[in-house]
Amino acid sequence: RKNIVVAIDGYSSCGKSTLAKALAKKLGFIYIDSGAMYRAVTLYFIRNEVDITNEADVKDALQHIELNFHSRDYESHILLNGEEVFEEIRQMPVSESVSEVSAHKMVRHDMVKQQQRMGKSKNIVMDGRDIGTAVFEDAQVKFFMTADPKIRAERRFNELVSKGDTVTTLEEVFENLAHRDYADTTRVESPLTRAEDAIILDNTELTEQEQLNFALERVEPFL
Numbered sequence: 310r311k312n313i314v315v316a317i318d319g320y321s322s323c324g325k326s327t328l329a330k331a332l333a334k335k336l337g338f339i340y341i342d343s344g345a346m347y348r349a350v351t352l353y354f355i356r357n358e359v360d361i362t363n364e365a366d367v368k369d370a371l372q373h374i375e376l377n378f379h380s381r382d383y384e385s386h387i388l389l390n391g392e393e394v395f396e397e398i399r400q401m402p403v404s405e406s407v408s409e410v411s412a413h414k415m416v417r418h419d420m421v422k423q424q425q426r427m428g429k430s431k432n433i434v435m436d437g438r439d440i441g442t443a444v445f446e447d448a449q450v451k452f453f454m455t456a457d458p459k460i461r462a463e464r465r466f467n468e469l470v471s472k473g474d475t476v477t478t479l480e481e482v483f484e485n486l487a488h489r490d491y492a493d494t495t496r497v498e499s500p501l502t503r504a505e506d507a508i509i510l511d512n513t514e515l516t517e518q519e520q521l522n523f524a525l526e527r528v529e530p531f532l
């Protein structure tokens with residue numbers, strides 16, 4: 310491929326999007342948050358009480374969902390049928406259902422097709438769970454991120470608190486991350502796993518700048 314694709318996969322709340330955004334900004338690439346797509350679909354399913362066990366319902370729902378991104382400071386804001394849902398998709402109801410929805414074959418098929426279209430001709434950084442293994446197997450650079458589960462829960466909890474969440478506990482966040490990691494790694498359709506050619510990045514003890522430098526060094530040969 311002529312355009313450069315940087316694929317970042319890994320467990321929940323490992324700082325994938327933080328690194329992806331910083332990298333995209335530094336390189337002038339487009340940042341695409343694939344998790345936001347699964348989250349927006351989940352929000353639509355919750356709002357419209359879509360029965361995930363009913364194939365016809367799921368198919369019909371997917372036909373009524375249009376996702377778009379508008380980039381603001383590399384934040385990758387997602388629009389669900391024209392509505393800004395950036396804040397709502399990060400809240401607990403969506404986090405609690407997203408792994409079930411994203412395990413659905415039809416949902417994945419639809420999202421992957423859209424993601425591949427977005428990476429066809431532009432230089433991009435995309436983060437998710439299956440970017441290096443399924444969406445862009447031919448990505449020039451692949452990272453697989455991981456970090457201590459306790460640290461991950463604390464980071465995500467602090468993020469929720471800073472956004473005004475006063476009801477969710479640290480324990481609930483920890484449980485949710487563990488649940489999603491389990492569901493994401495054990496599902497049948499493109500489970501979360503490290504691509505053979507992915508570079509492992511454990512950021513438990515790394516600053517954001519150190520992670521960015523680490524990643525930049527690996528991408529630079531392809532520029």
Ligand code: C5P
Pocket residue numbers: 321322343344345347348407408409411412436437438439440489493
């Ligand atoms: O990245 P984020 O935590 O926002 O993703 C939310 C959920 O979406 C993940 O727990 C996973 O179930 C699903 N996901 C996925 N494949 C991707 C990105 C996200 O299945 N490429």
